[in-house]
Structure formats: C-alpha cells, structure tokens
Amino acid sequence: MEERILTCIGCPQGCQLKIKLDGKKVLGMEGNNCKVGEKYGAKEVVSPERTVTSTVRLDSRRLRRLPVRTKTDIPKDKMAECMKELNCLEAHVPVHRGDIILKDVAGTGVDVIATRDAEE
Amino acid sequence: MISRDIVVIGGGPAGLAAAHAAYEAGARDILVLERDEQLGGILNQCIHNGFGLHTFHEELTGPEYAGKFIDLVKKDGIDVSLKTMVLDLSEGRVVTAMNEENGMFQIKAGAVILAMGCRERPRGALNIPGFRPAGIYTAGTAQKLVNIDGYLPGKEVVILGSGDIGLIMARRMTLEGAKVKLVAELMPYSGGLKRNIVQCLDDFGIPLLLSHTVSSIEGKKRLEAVEIAEVDEHGKVKPETKQRVTCDTLLLSCGLIPENELSRKAQVEINPVTNGPVVDESLETSREGIFACGNVLHVHDLVDYVTQEAEQAGREAAAYLQRKGRENKAGEKLFTLKPENGIRYTVPSYIHPQEMEGLLTVRFRVGNVYKGKFLSVYLDGERILHQKKRIMAPGEMEQVVLQKKKLQEAGSGEIVIRIEEE
Numbered sequence: 001m002e003e004r005i006l007t008c009i010g011c012p013q014g015c016q017l018k019i020k021l022d023g024k025k026v027l028g029m030e031g032n033n034c035k036v037g038e039k040y041g042a043k044e045v046v047s048p049e050r051t052v053t054s055t056v057r058l059d060s061r062r063l064r065r066l067p068v069r070t071k072t073d074i075p076k077d078k079m080a081e082c083m084k085e086l087n088c089l090e091a092h093v094p095v096h097r098g099d100i101i102l103k104d105v106a107g108t109g110v111d112v113i114a115t116r117d118a119e120e
Numbered sequence: 121m122i123s124r125d126i127v128v129i130g131g132g133p134a135g136l137a138a139a140h141a142a143y144e145a146g147a148r149d150i151l152v153l154e155r156d157e158q159l160g161g162i163l164n165q166c167i168h169n170g171f172g173l174h175t176f177h178e179e180l181t182g183p184e185y186a187g188k189f190i191d192l193v194k195k196d197g198i199d200v201s202l203k204t205m206v207l208d209l210s211e212g213r214v215v216t217a218m219n220e221e222n223g224m225f226q227i228k229a230g231a232v233i234l235a236m237g238c239r240e241r242p243r244g245a246l247n248i249p250g251f252r253p254a255g256i257y258t259a260g261t262a263q264k265l266v267n268i269d270g271y272l273p274g275k276e277v278v279i280l281g282s283g284d285i286g287l288i289m290a291r292r293m294t295l296e297g298a299k300v301k302l303v304a305e306l307m308p309y310s311g312g313l314k315r316n317i318v319q320c321l322d323d324f325g326i327p328l329l330l331s332h333t334v335s336s337i338e339g340k341k342r343l344e345a346v347e348i349a350e351v352d353e354h355g356k357v358k359p360e361t362k363q364r365v366t367c368d369t370l371l372l373s374c375g376l377i378p379e380n381e382l383s384r385k386a387q388v389e390i391n392p393v394t395n396g397p398v399v400d401e402s403l404e405t406s407r408e409g410i411f412a413c414g415n416v417l418h419v420h421d422l423v424d425y426v427t428q429e430a431e432q433a434g435r436e437a438a439a440y441l442q443r444k445g446r447e448n449k450a451g452e453k454l455f456t457l458k459p460e461n462g463i464r465y466t467v468p469s470y471i472h473p474q475e476m477e478g479l480l481t482v483r484f485r486v487g488n489v490y491k492g493k494f495l496s497v498y499l500d501g502e503r504i505l506h507q508k509k510r511i512m513a514p515g516e517m518e519q520v521v522l523q524k525k526k527l528q529e530a531g532s533g534e535i536v537i538r539i540e541e542e
Contacts, residue, residue, distance in 0.1 A: 007322065013491075014318075024347070034464040055167060055270065067167035067181060069167075069181050115184045116164075116187055
C-alpha cells in the first residue's frame with residue numbers, strides 16, 4: 001500500500017488530498033472538502049493527463065513561431081517525448097487554427113493542432 | 121479632423137469584445153486602434169491553455185481565444201488601425217494618434233472605450249540591490265522571447281514572484297530545456313491560481329519558497345547568482361537565512377499595473393487602489409463618454425471576466441450614443457459603493473440605479489486569505505446579502521450581483537461590501 005499527497009486544483013482552497021492506494025486502486029482519501037477533490041484525486045493518482053502547449057518553427061515572413069497544442073490531454077509521462085517531437089518540426093503557411101500539425105504525437109493517438117492562423 | 125462614433129483604444133481581449141458588443145448593440149461607426157502589428161494583445165504570447173472555460177465552456181489557448189474574437193470583429197466589418205499609437209486623449213474625446221501611413225492625426229470620438237491593458241512591474245520598481253547585468257527580465261518579456269521570437273533567454277532560472285505569468289513561465293522554460301531552480305514569493309501566500317502552482321511547479325518538482333525574496337544580485341555583465349533570503353512578517357530580510365543560488369536568468373513576476381497614461385491626460389479620476397479609472401455602473405469614467413474595461417480598469421486573473429466586462433462597456437458606449445441629447449446622469453439618484461473590512465476595492469465605485477442593466481456584477485478583491493468567513497452586502501444599512509465563503513484570496517477576483525429593482529426601491533446612499541466573522 002502506498003500513500004500519495006496531492007493538492008486539489010478544483011478551487012482556490014487547494015485541499016491537501018491524502019490518498020491511499022494499492023497499485024492502481026484507490027483505497028481511501030482524506031483531506032478533500034468536496035466531491036470535486038474526490039474525482040480529481042482519483043484520476044490524478046491513477047492516470048494523470050495534461051495538455052501540452054508549445055510552438056513549432058514556421059516558414060512565414062511575419063511569424064517566427066507557430067503556437068500549437070495537443071488536441072486533448074495526453075498522459076503526463078509522455079510530455080517530454082511530445083516536446084522532443086515538436087522541436088524537430090516545421091509548419092508551413094498558410095495554416096489555420098485547428099489544422100493538424102502532427103498526427104499521433106509520442107504514440108498517444110492524440111494529434112497536435114495549430115492554435116492560430118498564419119497566412120503568409 | 122475625422123470623427124467616429126466609437127473609438128476603442130487597444131485591440132486586445134478587452135478592446136475586441138467591447139467593439140463587437142458595441143456593434144451588436146447597434147453601433148456601426150467603430151474604430152479600433154492597436155499599437156502592435158496584430159490584434160489579440162497579450163493573448164498572442166499566452167500559448168498555454170486554460171482560457172475560455174466560462175465563455176466557451178472549453179479550454180482554449182490564448183491565441184485561440186483571441187482568434188475567436190478577431191474573427192467576430194472581422195465578420196462585423198469593424199475598422200481596425202494596426203501599428204497605430206495613441207499619443208493623447210482630451211477631456212472632450214479628441215484622440216491624437218500616429219502611424220506610418222497617416223502620420224499624426226486626430227479623431228473626434230462620440231464615445232471612447234479605454235482598453236489599453238496593463239504592464240508588468242519592472243525591476244526598477246522593486247528595489248533589489250546589486251548590479252544591473254544582462255539576464256534579468258520580467259516574466260512577460262521572457263514569455264515573448266520564448267513564444268513569439270523563439271529564443272530561450274537562459275538555462276538556469278530563478279523566478280521572483282508567484283504571479284500567474286511567473287508560474288506559467290516556470291513550466292514553459294522547463295519544457296524547453298531550462299532548469300528552473302526555485303520560485304521565491306515575498307508574501308506568505310501565492311498570488312497565482314492553485315491550478316498553476318500544481319501544474320507548473322509541482323509537476324516538475326520546482327520549489328515555491330513563500331515569505332522569501334531576492335536580497336542581492338551578483339554578476340557584472342551577465343547574471344551569475346542571486347541571494348535568496350527569508351523575510352519576517354514586515355517583509356524585512358532575515359540576514360541569517362541568506363543563501364546563494366547560481367543562475368543566469370532572473371524572471372520577475374511581481375504584479376501588473378494598469379496602463380493609464382492616456383486616462384490621466386483626459387483628466388479621468390484614478391482609483392489609487394486599482395490604479396485604474398473610477399467608474400460607475402455603466403463603466404463610464406469621471407469624464408463623460410469615456411468608458412473603461414479590462415486590465416486598464418483593474419487587473420483580472422481570468423480573461424473570461426475581461427470579456428464580460430468589455431462587452432458591457434461596448435453596450436454602454438453604444439447606449440450612450442443613442443441617448444445623446446438627453447439630460448445626463450448628474451441629477452439622478454446615486455449610490456456610493458464602500459469596500460470595508462478586508463475588501464480592497466470595488467468596480468464600479470458608483471451606481472445610478474436608473475442607468476443600471478437589470479443585473480449588475482460588482483467585482484472586487486480581498487486583501488488577505490479568508491477561510492470560512494462571510495461576505496455581506498448592506499444597502500442603506502440593511503443587509504441584503506450574507507454568504508458563507510469557504511475561501512477568499514487576494515489572487516482570485518470575487519463578485520456579487522446586484523438587482524436594479526432592489527436599488528430602485530431603496531433610498532440613495534451607501535452600499536457597503538464587507539467580510540464578517542458570522
């Protein structure tokens with residue numbers, strides 16, 4: 001059995017969650033003042049996920065970098081690999097908000113999309 | 121001199137939402153003046169996600185959020201002048217501006233919406249002793265260098281101040297390969313959102329030292345190290361706690377100041393607490409026909425609230441033009457909002473009930489962390505709201521909603537907002 005301590009991000013209160021778990025199974029939680037904490041904590045200890053936002057090189061006359069993000073959250077432990085793949089990439093104009101820049105980043109099945117337009 | 125119905129100064133999130141809302145409210149002759157070469161303001165460099173949860177019910181990045189409003193303004197066909205710097209604004213709403221194309225020019229505006237945003241508190245305002253080497257940036261400058269220009273300003277970073285931009289940059293620079301050694305915060309609590317502390321610091325094992333500051337700066341050409349020390353309850357450095365931390369970059373995230381040089385030129389009254397204009401229920405300043413919204417009015421933490429406020433300013437400016445020629449508000453019933461006991465300020469400061477929209481959002485900040493206290497509103501001495509709050513903190517803007525009906529029924533006098541024990 002393992003005990004993990006997390007800060008809930010559900011509201012400014014930031015409850016300290018004490019979560020007891022056995023492998024991937026949550027056995028109990030203390031410290032949360034509401035259900036938001038319960039839900040957050042359970043997800044966060046078993047499979048934490050994050051959206052990665054960064055920029056990639058762009059062949060535009062006006063913009064040096066194109067801002068991008070993963071379309072949905074990806075597992076937290078894939079963030080570094082995702083950044084590595086993005087740093088090797090160059091996008092081409094014209095590009096529009098929502099265009100796919102990279103498919104299936106770091107083997108997560110999630111695409112990376114552009115977050116702004118760049119016409120020329 | 122050209123004349124325009126509505127001139128919006130600033131093409132960031134506030135200016136865009138105000139212009140679009142004014143258009144929706146029937147105004148057509150609208151001009152947005154923006155000094156940058158693109159619309160969107162600071163959102164262009166805020167490439168992280170977390171914007172728009174309230175407005176669009178999805179988590180967007182800064183450029184995406186701005187993009188949605190840029191599209192709306194384009195669809196409306198609203199005129200925009202980019203690379204245009206406003207130099208002066210007179211009490212009588214004459215805007216003096218310049219750009220490459222037209223040189224210097226003047227516009228007589230029916231109504232003006234101030235949406236110039238804010239800027240960061242620089243090193244010079246922080247009184248950190250030591251040399252002035254390269255490698256010291258405000259967090260927002262570093263953000264622009266990394267996200268817009270594509271440069272990493274340093275490899276070993278210390279961040280002073282735990283405002284949201286500083287926290288965001290801790291994560292951003294870590295992801296780009298820099299080593300962020302620590303974040304020092306002078307106050308015993310962080311001014312940043314909880315979510316940012318967890319996702320930008322805890323995720324990467326970056327320590328947050330509360331009640332700490334940078335007491336000295338070392339290095340002549342390039343920053344070589346900083347001295348970090350704990351402070352006592354008066355903010356004074358405890359000499360025995362000083363420690364040297366090597367670094368080549370120091371980022372400052374020590375607060376934002378509304379940019380009101382133009383407002384002052386127009387003799388607009390400024391609230392010394394917010395450093396923004398004093399406004400009434402219509403977000404109109406002390407100068408007739410000049411409205412304010414967004415971070416130039418008071419610094420927000422969420423762009424969603426900037427949008428709501430700016431949309432109101434846009435509607436009010438349009439309404440002002442439509443009712444022109446009617447007697448002004450001067451003779452009407454007036455309430456003064458009084459922040460008390462832990463509430464630092466309110467926006468607005470005054471309310472003419474007759475001019476209110478049906479519901480009015482009053483925004484404010486508290487001066488400390490309050491747990492399990494009550495938020496109360498008194499109208500002419502009678503308590504009309506009494507709400508238990510699990511937590512209120514300086515880093516998170518609070519709001520209450522007032523009803524026009526209730527204010528119309530009351531006499532005229534004071535509305536007191538305060539924090540109470542029970």
